[in-house]
Amino acid sequence: MTAKRDINIIETIDAMQKVSRGASAQGLTIGCVPTMGYLHEGHASLIRHAARNHPMVVVSIFVNPTQFGPKEDFARYPRDLERDLEIVRSAGGTHVFAPSVEEMYPEGPRSSIHVSGVTDVLEGASRPTHFDGVATVVSRLFEAMLPDVAYFGQKDYQQTLVIRQMVGASPLADVARVRIETLPTMREEDGLARSSRNIYLSADDRRDAPIIYAALKAGSDLLEGGCRDLDRVEQTMHEVLGQVPRLSLDYAVAVDAVTLRRSEALSDGSTVALLIAARLGTTRLIDNLLVTLTRP
Numbered sequence: 001m002t003a004k005r006d007i008n009i010i011e012t013i014d015a016m017q018k019v020s021r022g023a024s025a026q027g028l029t030i031g032c033v034p035t036m037g038y039l040h041e042g043h044a045s046l047i048r049h050a051a052r053n054h055p056m057v058v059v060s061i062f063v064n065p066t067q068f069g070p071k072e073d074f075a076r077y078p079r080d081l082e083r084d085l086e087i088v089r090s091a092g093g094t095h096v097f098a099p100s101v102e103e104m105y106p107e108g109p110r111s112s113i114h115v116s117g118v119t120d121v122l123e124g125a126s127r128p129t130h131f132d133g134v135a136t137v138v139s140r141l142f143e144a145m146l147p148d149v150a151y152f153g154q155k156d157y158q159q160t161l162v163i164r165q166m167v168g169a170s171p172l173a174d175v176a177r178v179r180i181e182t183l184p185t186m187r188e189e190d191g192l193a194r195s196s197r198n199i200y201l202s203a204d205d206r207r208d209a210p211i212i213y214a215a216l217k218a219g220s221d222l223l224e225g226g227c228r229d230l231d232r233v234e235q236t237m238h239e240v241l242g243q244v245p246r247l248s249l250d251y252a253v254a255v256d257a258v259t260l261r262r263s264e265a266l267s268d269g270s271t272v273a274l275l276i277a278a279r280l281g282t283t284r285l286i287d288n289l290l291v292t293l294t295r296p
């Protein structure tokens with residue numbers, strides 16, 4: 001363990017567990033924020049929230065190879081640890097857990113956790129092994145960091161459902177006890193959701209990218225105005241996205257926020273998830289909005 005400014009950087013699971021157990025023994029609660037690094041305002045908002053609630057805030061920085069498909073961007077995923085440390089420090093994080101791939105997978109990726117149901121659709125359909133990689137790495141990170149509460153962004157909405165399900169089903173006491181909190185998506189002024197991958201966007205891509213949020217807003221405006229016809233909501237999102245012909249759409253759906261499938265009965269109080277995934281140039285972007293139905 002090396003001290004860098006006032007943040008402790010920890011690289012091994014053993015050392016991490018010792019620090020966390022020591023803190024817990026002193027009655028300190030631990031908040032954690034799992035990330036793949038190249039931190040931005042979205043991550044910083046999670047860290048700040050954790051720091052308001054816990055004396056110890058561990059930010060994990062680990063670009064997890066097992067959640068990338070063979071043709072995805074693992075090798076070129078942006079990395080900048082020095083810059084990340086500065087962001088963690090100024091957001092109020094106390095520890096960074098930055099293990100190597102060998103530390104996390106000493107025998108290679110030999111076993112994995114599969115979460116069923118919610119992983120069959122949307123991101124799970126487009127990226128077949130992605131959520132097994134996510135569930136497995138988050139479980140291992142929790143075993144190392146031993147947090148009381150873990151904070152995730154709504155930006156990756158389906159991921160939050162997968163993680164909640166993984167924790168709920170985990171046979172490991174240290175994982176099953178972790179409370180999961182989901183926090184709002186941070187956006188640029190024009191609505192584009194902050195993402196480490198935004199760095200890949202060309203000038204043209206960046207100009208066009210806010211259309212995704214515009215489509216989500218158009219869908220949520222319809223629902224908030226009393227429309228209960230989800231086909232019409234989806235059609236509206238498609239029409240807005242159609243304003244940028246160079247955008248290649250993966251999906252734009254309006255589904256039940258719990259099952260991520262169309263529910264027949266929409267009632268007041270139920271929540272609809274609007275979710276979009278689209279490619280601009282070489283960059284795949286995802287975003288979502290949740291709308292809880294009330295009488296208009």
Ligand code: AMP
Nearest residue numbers: 035036037042152153155156185186194
């Ligand atoms: P990542 O480093 O992309 O794996 O993201 C780490 C965590 O930060 C995940 O819980 C993400 O959902 C969250 N996150 C990413 N982008 C945002 C954002 N724009 N606003 C809020 N949270 C975010």
